[in-house]
Amino acid sequence: MYAIETENLTKVYNGTVAVDHLNLKVKKGTVYGFLGPNGAGKTTTILMLLGLVEPTEGTAYIAGINVMEKPVEVKRITGFMPAEGGLYPNMSALDNLLYFSKFYRMPRNEAEKRAKELLDLVGLREVANKKAGEFSTGMKQRLLLAQALINDPEVLFLDEPTNGLDPRGVIEMRELIRELKKDGKTVFFSSHILPEVEEVSDEIGIISRGKLLASGSQEEIKRKFIEGRVVITVETKQPLEISGLSTEVTDWHREGPNRITVYASRDVREDLIRELTGMGYTVTDIHLHEPTLEEVFLELVYGRERE
Structure with missing residues (x-):
């Protein structure tokens, strides 16, 4: 009860x-x-x-x-x-x-x-x-x-x-x-x-x-808010020279010579490490971007009002 x-x-x-x-x-x-x-x-x-x-x-x-x-x-x-x-x-x-x-x-x-x-x-x-x-x-x-x-x-x-x-x-x-x-x-x-x-x-x-x-x-x-829109940042020891990733991602873009941001429908960090390691890169940092409660609140309330 x-x-x-x-x-x-x-x-x-x-x-x-x-x-x-x-x-x-x-x-x-x-x-x-x-x-x-x-x-x-x-x-x-x-x-x-x-x-x-x-x-x-x-x-x-x-x-x-x-x-x-x-x-x-x-x-x-x-x-x-x-x-x-x-x-x-x-x-x-x-x-x-x-x-x-x-x-x-x-x-x-x-x-x-x-x-x-x-x-x-x-x-x-x-x-x-x-x-x-x-x-x-x-x-x-x-x-x-x-x-x-x-x-x-x-x-x-x-x-x-x-x-x-x-x-x-x-x-x-x-x-x-x-x-x-x-x-x-x-x-x-x-x-x-x-x-x-x-x-x-x-x-x-x-x-x-x-x-x-x-x-x-x-x-x-x-x-629940990030379901279907996961953002992951990856950094490697060597400069990244890749034109694409076979790992399940919806989009990605370069943040610098050694750093990329990946957009996916789920948490694919393990897959990314495996793929990049297989390509000869040393992953020095990888983290999932979690929204703050303020970001969630503003999007849910004022994003909905804009709609």
């Missing part, structure tokens, strides 16, 4: 498709980065997973619970950190957490104990009695995270958690996400900032215009 699973999850607003037949599977105890440009459908997806927005079509499950059939049960085991808002500016940090605990009918003594533990976790214990409206952006983000954790959820949803943070705040948020994973929680967070997703995620989903374009570990996404 997955922590999060969707089947053809779709949302249409006034004829505009915000989320288009989304099929996701997120393992328990992992960090899943949901990456996409602004307006890609990230927030709408999260709201449907939480039972806050009704899908036009499809189904979603949180820890095996059907979100549409049992939304209250889902809310008991989930936490949500919105991209903006969600705090009462005239209430203290502690009172914000205590107020939110009432939605889960937590006894007062239990709620106070939990709230103080969370303020410790996010580094706000010393300003527990300060009004949230007086907090910096980073402090507000940390308080929102504490608020999302008040019910000790199994699955945590973070919508753009590093928005507006300075570099130090970003690093602190990354560390908090890592700590939550160590605690056994499943963390699903959306972002349009690639390095943030790349840094802490076990798996990544890339979404654009409501469609899931790729999903899996970073290595899986990269491998």
Whole structure:
């Protein structure tokens, strides 16, 4: 059973498709980065997973619970950190957490104990009695995270958690996400900032215009992306004097007297070494060009938009 699973999850607003037949599977105890440009459908997806927005079509499950059939049960085991808002500016940090605990009918003594533990976790214990409206952006983000954790959820949803943070705040948020994973929680967070997703995620989903374009570990996404278009650079000790290669390649060109770049539909490095060695060359370097996640993201999202 997955922590999060969707089947053809779709949302249409006034004829505009915000989320288009989304099929996701997120393992328990992992960090899943949901990456996409602004307006890609990230927030709408999260709201449907939480039972806050009704899908036009499809189904979603949180820890095996059907979100549409049992939304209250889902809310008991989930936490949500919105991209903006969600705090009462005239209430203290502690009172914000205590107020939110009432939605889960937590006894007062239990709620106070939990709230103080969370303020410790996010580094706000010393300003527990300060009004949230007086907090910096980073402090507000940390308080929102504490608020999302008040019910000790199994699955945590973070919508753009590093928005507006300075570099130090970003690093602190990354560390908090890592700590939550160590605690056994499943963390699903959306972002349009690639390095943030790349840094802490076990798996990544890339979404654009409501469609899931790729999903899996970073290595899986990269491998799938280069299928059928492998690029290999070969360097030899002697100057290369060849007019062609019998090895299965789609194209090649010379980079220098001792260096060529080969294009193939699969990884043919072993074949190239064998052929060049047979021709009397000493191969001094051969490597496969792997795209960065940024290159994959830009091609999948903006290449598709150009099309």
